[in-house]
Amino acid sequence: MNFLIRFTVSKLLHLMLLLAAVAVLTFLLVSVSPIDPIDAYVGAARRVTMTDEQRALIAQRWGLDQPLITRFIRWLGQLLQGNLGESMTYHQSVAAVIATRFQASLWLMALAWLFSGVFGSTLGILAGATAGSWCDRLIRLYAYTLSSAPVFWIALLLLVIFSVNWQITPICCATPPGVLLQDVTLWQRLHHLILPALTLSVIGIGSLALHTREKLVEILQSNYALFARAQGETTTGIVLHHGLRNVALPALTLQFVGLSELFGGSVLTEKVFGYPGLGDATVQAAIRSDVPLLVGIVFFSAIFVFAGNTLADLSYRLIDPRIRIGGIER
Amino acid sequence: MLTVQNLSVSFTQYDTGLTQKQLTVITDLDLHVNAREVVAVVGSSGSGKSLLAHAVLGILPHNAQISGTILFKGEPLTRQRQASLRGKAIALIPQSISYLDPLMPVGRQVHQAARRAGVATTDIRQRVDHTFSRYELASTVKQQYPFQVSGGMARRVLVATAAVGQADLIIADEPTPGLHPDLVAETLNHLRQLASAGKGVILITHDLEAALQVADKVAVFYAGTTLEIAIAEDFVNGNLRHPYTQALWRSLPQNEFIPVPGAQPNPDALPDGCLFSDRCPLVTDACLTERPSLRLVRGAPVRCIHAEG
Structure with missing residues (x-):
């Protein structure tokens, strides 16, 4: 405790x-960026017709005529009160946009995370247990290919095959068009999630499989594996009794650390599939110079990645008996 | 129980580039172990002691080739037989706690050893409990992980993994490395008890002094071969046959404490004649041309042409 x-x-x-x-x-970067907050606020059409007096009035009302430090302190004050501002793109508070968008992304990321974890570690264990065989070579080739293929390219490839040629998956969005949100069934949601989740999982599978393989090969060459063999255990038995146990921790840690990559990958994936998640909102915010939303997402992603790394750290401390009981740091 | 005759072990290695080379690490090794007997295998590191254990258990790496004869209970120990006997009829006591799974409680590992030894599932629990109390291990130790048990307890746990089954032959590979003398005595005592219970015990060690505390016979290994298989009393009675064994005995602190000059030859630069010839005080021309065969002198096998009856 x-x-x-x-x-x-x-x-x-x-x-x-x-x-x-x-x-x-973030504040420094936004203030030196070429985005003019007044232009972004009034939109392209009004920008031309607006007079300099009107412009100055808005600047004064927003405090844009104040020095950088004063602006920063006022902004920070609002931030500390939990006010992230209004999104100009969605005409909602930034907090509300992030909340609804993240819910959609959470499903996508959770499914991708689970899928890459199960698939990646299974492949890694299979390759490690049969190290040097054709099975191992095949899995390694597959993992290297996945690791080096860009996410958006895989997304397009899957779309072309499954949605265009075979037409067994939807081509875009999180729900079927023309259906009220409350009428969407769970199956329809899952059906729309399959391809994006599969694409997103690809980021994790390769590295997890290769890492798990490396670790298992190391375990199979360890003294305790040799002793198990001397006791008459088969390779399969050694993998089951000692391999899984020792491989689980590093694999789990890697999966938690991988949450940050998952977040980054979701931007591209959601864009290609038109999936209305946080990644899609990020692109929209950037295109429309929606600074409040962009800043909100930056903060949210920082917390998200931090949480992933903390979970990785915590999993080691809670699961590994050498640290949990012995307090031995590696 | 176990007879090893003319055992040779060599490894295929990649030399520079793609040329393969054969590295012979054990040449003409002989050993004989009876039930109720502790046979110590003594030699410095690189003399092939541990490899002998691995060869008997059939757990040498894939690039190793074996020739010669290994008989277990009178029948050749083939690969198939090794696979079915290891852990069951032949058990290994490893060197250190690093041979236990770091993430598995030790009780569970003794349990695994019993299962692998072929103990009936319904009896395993009882046998593990029995073995734990026999080696004075508290039942709370069962839940502890290898890093938690003390050095002395670790020794007993390692012995317990071999004693929990019904193995007839027990190979202890360097079981007393750098231990406190009390712990050495305790571990050796456990081995003696196993032999008294009717098992054959091979004690692999570089510590002649420790070996003499418990062994009935001492096989002296040198550069991958057996130079002499002396009876334990031969050491005290001055009845040793091979110059290397005599030199080893003299090098002990309580004797003359004179180290044996020179070093063991490398496996890739073995002399043509007797393997000990370059360090032997008795060397003659005949020693340099031909490897001496193992012959009986005063009731024990020795590999030296100068040994006299």
Whole structure:
């Protein structure tokens, strides 16, 4: 228990430092970016007809005539009160946009995460147990190919094959068109999730499979594997009794750390499939110079990635008996 | 119980580029172990001690070739027989706790050893409990992970993995490395008890002093061959046959404490004649041309043409 309190306090301190750094950096980057907040607010059509007086009035009302430091402090004050501002693209508060969008993304990422975890570790264990055989070579070739293929390209490929040629999966979106949101069935949601989730899972599969393989090969050459063999255990038995146990931790940690890549990958995947998640919102916000939403997403993604890394850290401490009981750090 | 005759083990290695070369690490090795007997295999590192254990168990790496005869209970120990006997009729006691799975409680590992030894599923629990109490291991130790058990307990757990089954032959590979003298005595005692219970025990060690505390016979290994299989009393009675064995005995602290000059030859630069010839005080021309065969002198096998009856 004592450990958990210490861990939580130290992680919260880390998170605060991280968010402070992100706040400063984001504010600086936005203020030096070519985006003019007034232009972005009034839109392209009004920009031309607007007089300089009107422009100055808005600038004054928004405090744009104040020095950088003053603006930063006022912005930070609002941020600390939980006010992330209004999204100009969706005409909603940024918090609300992120909440609804993230829900959609969460399904996609969870499914992709689960799929890459199961598939990647299974392939890795299979390859490691048969290291050097044709099965191992095939899996390695597959993993290298997946690791080096760009996500958007795989997305397009899957779309062409499954949605255009075979027409067994929908071509876009999270729900069928022309159906009210409350009438969408679970199956329809899943049906729309399959291809995006499959694409997104590809990011994790390759590296997880290769890592798991490496680890298992190392385990099979260990002293305890040799001793198990001396006791009459078969390779399959060694993998089942000692391999899985020892491979699970590094694989799980890698999966948690991989959450950050998953978040990045979701931007491209959602764009190609027109899936209305957080990644799609990020692209929209960037195209339309929707600074409040963009900043909100930056903060959210920082917290998300931080949470992934913390979970990875925590899983080691809670699962590995050498650290949990012995307090031995590696 | 176990007879090893003219055993040779060589490894195929890749030399520079793609040329393969054969590295012979064991040449003409002989050993004989009876039930109720502790046979110590003594030699410095690189003399082929551990490889002998692996060869008997059939767990040498794939690039190893074996020739010669290994008989277990009078019948040749083929690959198939090794696969069915290891862990069951032949058990290994490893060197250190690193031979246990770091993420599995030790009780579970003794349990695994019993299952692999072919103990009936319904009896495993009882046998594990029995073995734990026999080696004075508290039942709370069962839940502990290898990193949690103390050095002394670790020794007993390792012995327990071999004793939990009904193996007839037990090979202890360097079971007392750098241990406190009390722990050495305790571990050797356990081996003695196993022999008294009717098993054959091979004690592989580089520590002649420890070996003499418990062994009935001492096989002296040198550069992958057996130089002499002496009876334990031969050491104290000054009845040793081979100059290397005599030199080893003299090098002990309680004797003259004179180290044996020179070093064991490398496996890829073995002399043509007797393997000990380049360090032997008795060397003659005949020693340099032909490897001496194992012959009986004063009731024990020795590989030296100068040994006299």
